Amino acid sequence: MEQIRETLKGKAPKNGGKNGDRAGSVYIKLANCHMKYLQLNSMYEAGSACVDAANCYKKTSTTEAVACYNQAVNIFLDNGRLHMAAKYCKEIGELYELEKNYKQAIVYFERSAELFQGEEVTTSANQCKLKVAMFSAQLEQYQKAIENFEEIARHSLNINLLKYGVRGHLLNAGLCQLCKGDVVAINNSLERYQDLDPTFSRTREYKFFADLAATIDEEDVLKFTNVVKEFDSMTPLDAWKTTLLLRVKEALKAKELEDDDLT
Missing domain, CATH: 1.25.40.10 (Tetratricopeptide repeat domain)
Structure with a gap:
């Protein structure tokens, strides 16, 4: 694991591109190493490594970034860190929003809103519901948009x-x-x-x-x-x-x- 961390120091992406992809793959290896341990701290480190990997992939591959964020979300959910899971569902939604893939963006903003609501983080939940409402209207899903605006x-x-x-x-x-x-x-x-x-x-x-x-x-x-x-x-x-x-x-x-x- 220490060897992987040392590798990361030399692979940190400065300008995205191949360096970003390389660093992302190394972070995934680090996450897998952490997941071999069952301690809570190791699982948290695994989730954090997946997030780091996603951040590296963001400028080069939305597909890879989403996969890494999803892995992080699942790890945080398994360990009861609902706020962290909500945060990275929102990140996925924002990635799809940038690509104008509103259908998928809605899926993740809805999931994020539900998790934030479960943690009683009303402001963040409302922000996600607002995205759901606006994108639903753009897709002509007006009843869904109405229900979300009224709930907010x-x-x-x-x-x-x-x-x-x-x-x-x-x-x-x-x-x-x-x-x-x-x-x-x-x-x-x-x-x-x-x-x-x-x-x-x-x-x-x-x-x-x-x-x-x-x-x-x-x-x-x-x-x-x-x-x-x-x-x-x-x-x-x-x-x-x-x-x-x-x-x-x-x-x-x-x-x-x-x-x-x-x-």
């Missing part, structure tokens, strides 16, 4: 540092409702969100959602566009919201054309 809002209400973000989460859930296009569900959600947070109805986010809901009910594309422009002039829309609103607008246009064909 509920968990944030009684936490001073988080409660001011509740209106944003409820708006995001509302935009996903608009994408589903169910007028009854949209109006029901407006009522539910007021019950969930009585202050919501006094916010610009609520008015935006309510005004958009009215344009959906009226099937008025021009009014929808004007509502979006007005809100954007006061509170610039980010790329995620813009994407969803464009989807809603296209659906409205299609409905308008359909109605024209019938008349």
Whole structure:
């Protein structure tokens, strides 16, 4: 084992590439050496070595990095280190996010959120659920996105540092409702969100959602566009919201054309 550590000193990656791959493989050997011992400390060292290996592979091979992180996660789970397991599930999710592989990113952010929640680390759990919600919406899994945004809002209400973000989460859930296009569900959600947070109805986010809901009910594309422009002039829309609103607008246009064909 000491010989492997000495080898690592000479193989530490400076510029990634082959050095990173070589160092990663050496860290895996070190992890396997630790795993031959059954003591808790040795297993922790094995998990840490797998993490070091993953860090070496990150710039050269996502597949190898994920495999090493997964090995570390399993080791930490077996030894009851749930916080460590959650942390590296989140790392895997972030790797997939960088590659825009949102389907796999969701899997690991969900697992991370569950583990963080089990450890009562609410802020970290919410961060992971937020990723799940946003990526689910991008994949048009709107109900899943809605459920996650609403859950984050509920968990944030009684936490001073988080409660001011509740209106944003409820708006995001509302935009996903608009994408589903169910007028009854949209109006029901407006009522539910007021019950969930009585202050919501006094916010610009609520008015935006309510005004958009009215344009959906009226099937008025021009009014929808004007509502979006007005809100954007006061509170610039980010790329995620813009994407969803464009989807809603296209659906409205299609409905308008359909109605024209019938008349």
